[in-house]
Amino acid sequence: MSFSPEQTSRIMIAKDLDHIEPSSGMGVDANLAAYAAFLLIEKGLDRHDIDHEQYLSVVGDHQLDPILRDRFVTDSDGSFESAALRLCSSSYTTDELRDFVLHYNVDEDRNFGLRRELTTPEPIRTLALAVLDCHDGERLYDACCGAGSFLVDAIERTPDIRTYGVDVSKDAACLAVARMSLLPGDRPIAFGDVFHRPALGTYDKVFINPPFGMKLPFMRNPGADYLAPFVEESDPMGRPASADWVFARLAYDSLAEGGTAVAIVTNGALGNGGDQRARRYFVENGMLRAVVALPTRLFRSTALGCALLVLGRNDGPVRMVDASDLADEGRRWNSLSDEAVSEIVGRIGAGGPMSRLAERxxxxxxxxxxxxxxxxxxxxxxxxxxxxxxxxxxxxxGAGFSARELDTLTTEEDTGLFYVRLSDIEDGAISDDLPNLTSLNDKTERQWLRTGDLVISKNGAPFKVAVADVPEGRTILANGNLYVIRLDTELVDPYFVAAFLASEDGKRSLEQMVVGTTIPNLPLRNLRQIQIPVPPADVQRRAAEGYRARLDEISVLKIRIRKAREAAAGAYDEAVGR
Structure with missing residues (x-):
């Protein structure tokens, strides 16, 4: 791999400063030490003979932002000052130090262990800026701005754009302030809670990449004016299960008329039941323009699947885009090439195999x-x-049991009571060799299988499907990873439904109803909505008979395969006369 001169310089400065990183744990000390060195050199001091008083006179200057002054002078063991002076006495130029402050991100440096992620990954920054398409003079707001990398990219791309940022992390905000001070114009960064007195209806473009996994009850300042309606469930959007939708709502509410926002959310927020009311609010109120499914592993700190939401006034259909196929795959993390970014923007703008409009x-x-x-x-x-x-x-x-409970309930004795697990379903049939149970609670009777019940796995893919055939005198309990479906046989034949779900049409019907990407899941409400064909009874009967005949063939072939394996294992002994 070849590096540009700028990249080489960043690597060298990072190596010179790696000794100070553990004192922070947040990954900003190297950038701030380089910034302090930059200030000292710009002041015209002798780079090889700067004493403590001179250092304090520069980093403690009243014209410096208070958050930076406080960070520089709070240096109990002097390691930070030592690092800054070390850089001053080196051969690095002010241009190299400035470039390092602006563009080095320790959470993107593979030479360091992972800390808290203060920087939106570069491919997502590039994509978000391409989608926002900022122009000179527009007001761009980065809520949850972290260390300010997105704003740096935006300014370098569109120099005369007006920028604003806020972050709740003091370390992150400190570096963002330093970075903005190196760029032309007034570029305010606030340290504080993004929900505290937000400037609503103000910005032309908004970007928000909030912390993952936030829950409203545990968020800072839950009584803040903006958060209160969601916490109290007095807002029409309700109280979402995940905070992703509250952050997205803030992004939308921050827009001026005609503005556009981009929000990053986890895949769970796109389909879980606790967020359905919030999703409905966005869709029915014309606040959502597009949803882009992103490739996995774009973030270093999580393998969670994520999506990019394009927010703004939209009285028409919502553009659904699948960009999960466009990853530039790496050994540990993925990226997006410039071509992939252009392709995603193109998919947002026009239909195709991976993009279509969805009506409300x-x-x-x-x-x-x-x-x-x-x-x-x-x-x-x-x-x-x-x-x-x-x-x-x-x-x-099905009934859920912990591993410990199962250990106490299972037995080698044939009790006539059995337990069917996901692993006991294969090739459309339930195994004859099921674990025995010592007893069954009558409260689980609704999960006992009856002949003709359709059994389908809750998690896929591919989903497992079978029709129960319970011999007389046996009781079979389904476990919690299975659904037991008692069909109205006056309307449909269970084996016909199983045949359909095993077909390509059936698999597509199931796939369209799943939630989650890492572990596809089929919620009960979605299971009920799966469309099943109901042709005339004679058509159902023919399909059911053909399906059952194929299952019988598979059963016979398995027996033959088992016998062939046993014969192969005994071929040597037979040949030598044992």
């Missing part, structure tokens, strides 16, 4: 799920389709 009614019919993949691909052409929920007498989730 379509989104509503899918429980306001915003997983882009559910809206892409050709929908199966089904005969007389009906929701699965309309074809059932009951749908139950």
């Amino acid at each position: 009614a379509d989104i509503a019919s899918r429980g306001y799920s915003l997983y882009a993949s559910r809206y892409l691909g050709q929908a199966p052409d089904l005969v007389n389709p009906r929701p699965l929920g309309d074809l059932t007498l009951a749908i139950e989730r």
Whole structure:
């Protein structure tokens, strides 16, 4: 790998300063030491003969932002001052030090262990700026600005844009202030809670990449004016399960008329039940323009799947884009090439195999799920389709037991009581060799299988499907990873439904209803909505008979394979006469 002169210089400065990084734990000390050295050199002092008083006179200058003055003079062991003076006495130029302060991010440096991520990954910054398409004179707000890398990129791309940032981390805000001071113009950075007295309806462009995993009850200043309606559930959006939607709402509310915002959210926020009301609020109130499913592993600190939301006034359909196929894959982390960024922007602007418009009614019919993949691909052409929920007498989730509970309940004795697990379903059939149980609680009777019950796995993919055939005198309990579906056999044949779900059309129907990307999950509400074809009874019967015949063939072949394996294992002994 070849490096530019700037990159080489950054690497050398980082190595010279690696000894001070552990004192911070946040990854900003190297940048700030370089900034202090830059100030000292710019002051015209003798680079090789700067004493403590001269150092304090520069870094304690009243014209310096108070957050920086406080950081520089609070140096109990003198290591920070020592690092700054070491850089002063080196051969690095002010241009090299300035470049290091602006562009070096320790959380993107593979030579250092991972700290808290203070910087939005470079590929996401590039993509967000391409989507926002900022112009000179516009007001750009980076809520949760971290160390200011996004704003640096924005200013270097559009020098006359007006920028504003805020972050709750003092270390991050400190570096952001230093960086903005090296760029032309007044570029305010605030240290504090982004929800404290936000300037709503102000900005032309907004970017927000909030901390992942935040929950409203645990957020700082939950009584702040902006947060209060969500905490108290008095806002029409309700109280989302994840804070992603509150941050997204802040981004939208911060926009001036006609503005555009980009928000980064985790995939869980796109489909979980606790956030459905928030998603509905955004869709039905015309606040969402596009959803872009991003490749995984773009963040160093998490493997969670993420999406990019394009927010702004939109009275039409929502653009659903799947960009998960565009990763520039690395050994540990992925990236996005310039070509990939251009492709994503193109997909946002026009339809295609990985991009389409979804009407509000379509989104509503899918429980306001915003997983882009559910809206892409050709929908199966089904005969007389009906929701699965309309074809059932009951749908139950299996009984959940901990590993310890199962250890106490299982036995080698044939008790006639059995337990079916996900691993016991293979090739459309339930194994005959199920674990025995010592006893069953009558409260679990609803999870006992009956002949003809359809069993489907809760997690995929691929999803496992089987029709129960319970011999007389046996009781089989389904575990918590399975759904037990009692179909109305006057409407549909269970084996016909199983045959459909095993088909390509059925698999696509299931895939369009899942939530989650790392571990695809099929919530009960989505299971009920899966469209099942209901052709005439004779068509169902033929399909069911053909499906059962194929299952019988598979069973016979498995027996033959088992016998062949046993014969192969005994071939040597047979040949030598043992």
